[in-house]
Amino acid sequence: MMNTALAFNDEYWQAFVAADADYDGLFWVGVETTGIFCRPSCRARKPLKQNCQVFDASEQALEAGFRPCKRCKPELLAHEHPRWVQRVLNALHEHPEHRLKDEDVAALHVSPVRLRRYFHRRYQCTFQQWQRQQRVSITSQKMREGARLSEAVTGFQSEGGYRAALKKLIDAPNQHSSTVMAIQHLSTPLGDMLAGVIDGQLVLLEFVVKQRHLRQLKIARRLFQASLIEQRSALHETLQQQLNEYFAGTRKNFSIPLQTPGTEFQQKVWQQLQAIPYGETRAYQALAENVGVAGASRAVGTANGANRIAILVPCHRVINKSGNLGGYGGGLRRKSQLLALEREGHVK
C-alpha cells in the first residue's frame, strides 16, 4: 500500500489538538492504533502524535486503509465545504458580482492564507481563479433560464436530499473488491454532470437528474463491483475540457477511453450510437435495422436508455420515426438543447 502520509507539522498538530474547525478540509489524520481517520475538528479523544498519519485528502486516508470516523464524518462530498469555507462562499453568493479580496476574507474571520491553501489543494487553482470560474458558471446558469431549479444542482447550492443519497452510496464501500470508482461533478451549460472513472477509463457520465442518475450510479457500482470515492482524476480534467469545447461548438468528437460493459445486444446498439455523426439523428427503427433485428425498435429504445455515458455515446441523436424526440434520461429539454447545439453550434 502506498504511503502518502505527510509529516505532522506544529501548526497542524496544534490545530488538531485544539479541534480547530478552521482547518477542516486542509488535512486529515489517520490513527494507526484504531485504523480510523478524522477531520481536525473531531471531538473524540486525541491520539498520541506518534500514532498519527497526516493526509491532505480524505481519499488518501481511505487508500491507505483507514476507515472514516463515525463521529466527525471526515469525508467531504463534491459540493460540501467546511464551515469556514462556507462562510466565504455564502458572502460570495450574496454578491456574486463582487470579487472578494484578502481583506474581505479576513473580515469574515477566515485566514486568506488558509483559504488559498484550501483552494489550491482542492481545485488546483487560486481562490481568485476559482471566483472567476464561478462567475462564468453563474453567467451560463442565467443563460439556461427555464431549467428547473431541482434539476440544476450546481456547486455549493446543491439539494440536501441528493447529497445525502450520494453520500450513502459513498459510505457503503464494496467489501469484496478493491476496484475504486472516482466520481466527480462536472459543470456544463445544461447543468451538472456526474462522471465516474475506473482505472483511467470513463464508466459513467450522466446529467444530475436526481432519481435517474443515482440509479445509474448504483447499477454501475454493482456492475464494476466498485467502491465510490469523490476524487478528481486526470481523466476528469480532460473530460471537463472536452465538454467545454463541445458546448462551445468547437468539438465534434471526444477522445476519452470508455468502458461500457453490457449484454451483446446493448453493445451492438451502443456501437451503432457512436456511429451516428455529430449533428445528425437516426430513428429507433433505423437503428434496429442496423443492429440486424428490424422491428425491435422497442428493445433498441431500452438499450438506448441503458446507456450510461451521455453525450459521448450519443443516445440523444436517436429520435422517433415521426420526427418527435422520443425519450431522454437527462430530460427532453436537454435532448433538444443538445440537438440544437449540434445543429447551430451554440447552446440556446
Ligand SMILES: [Zn+2]
Ligand atoms: Zn473523528
